[in-house]
Amino acid sequence: MKRIAVLASGRGSNFEAIARAVLSGKINAEVAVLIVDRKNIGAIERAEKLGINWVFVDPNGFPSREEYDSRIVAILKYLGVDLVCLAGYKKIVSAPFVDAFPGRIMNIHPTLLPSFPGLKPHEKVLKYGVNVSGATVHFVDKGVDTGPIIVQVAVPVSPDDTPETLSERILRYEHRIYPQAVKWFVDGRIELSGRKVIVKGADYSSLPVVPALEDF
Template sequence: MNIVVLISGRGSNLKAIAKAFDKGKIEGKISLVISNRKDAPGLKVAQQFGIPSEFHNPSDFASREDYDRHLINRIEMEKPDLVVLAGYMRILSEEFIKTFEGRLVNIHPSLTPAFKGLHAQRQAVEYGVKFSGCTVHFVTADLDAGPVIVQAVVPLTPEDSEDTLSEKIRYYEHKIYPQAIKWISEGRVRQKGRIVVVEGAKYGCLPVNPALEDF
């Protein structure tokens, strides 16, 4: 499995995925990390793992479409099996999504399709839900609502804030994102319409989270 990772921020999910490759839990490599922010801490994470990384400045391009077309050309040079969005804070153009359709994944800090967009954890707290979580999904033109590969469920308490919920959810993000990539790398993920099935995967809750195989 050869993947390219796009980031904008701290790179905590990048770190979790890189560790999984380093430990041999996922066979293959991260061939490139791309950031749309020059100061993204995730670029240092890539450096720590010896992964090539690049900053591509959106301000150098006349439009979102031009920038994404540039990224498409750069990413395709790596011949990736999978393009992974790990805290990439830009809405993708239609051309970008179509180019990598079926091999473009994202993680979102809610049980999609609930609480799309920014500040999903704050939305969950303010709405008063009793459970939230995170979702790894294939990316489609429908924002944060692509076919679900795996989800983790996190309970809320009346004392939870956006920050405390974010920390709870982040723990499981670092579990289910590498797990989903491993499943894809093993050819076990099958999609029919919106339904995604992982061959041989354990489904259920322990007590409210997916039965993770290796993570």
């Protein structure tokens, strides 16, 4: 059985979506651990409610980012983790971290990448004036939100939207596409070749989600 780890820095709603999909049996895997870089956050409360082990690794206790990431990698290796999911994780993982889990780190970003990467994405979307935004699940590489794309969802932008209203509308889809991407990985259906990701047997023909949702 595949083992999943989730890294989070905030409220943990995507972490909970993945965990509940695992606990319900939709994803044939185990959530081995939640790792957090902050105390007193919602993700910890969700983990305790769901009975999932969590670990706080204090970034202030390490002289460099690489050494901090090395500690996390050591924990993940000790637990035999197969897939690492970043869910509202506020740090850019270092090159040694990426090298430790090539093609096995996922992230979710609340825009249609490669548009509007990085921080404050909804503010960027509204300032630019686009009519369609969305969310992207992608593999993590050594850039910022630049890794190979697994699945995307298109969500309309209203003229009256604020960053909060747009975020909330997109978040509902995030909670579906992220567990779906994890399930595809666990089921061995993802093929990665360079920048190209193919989900074997998936439907790529219709919006708003491409490849189409199958289980969520």
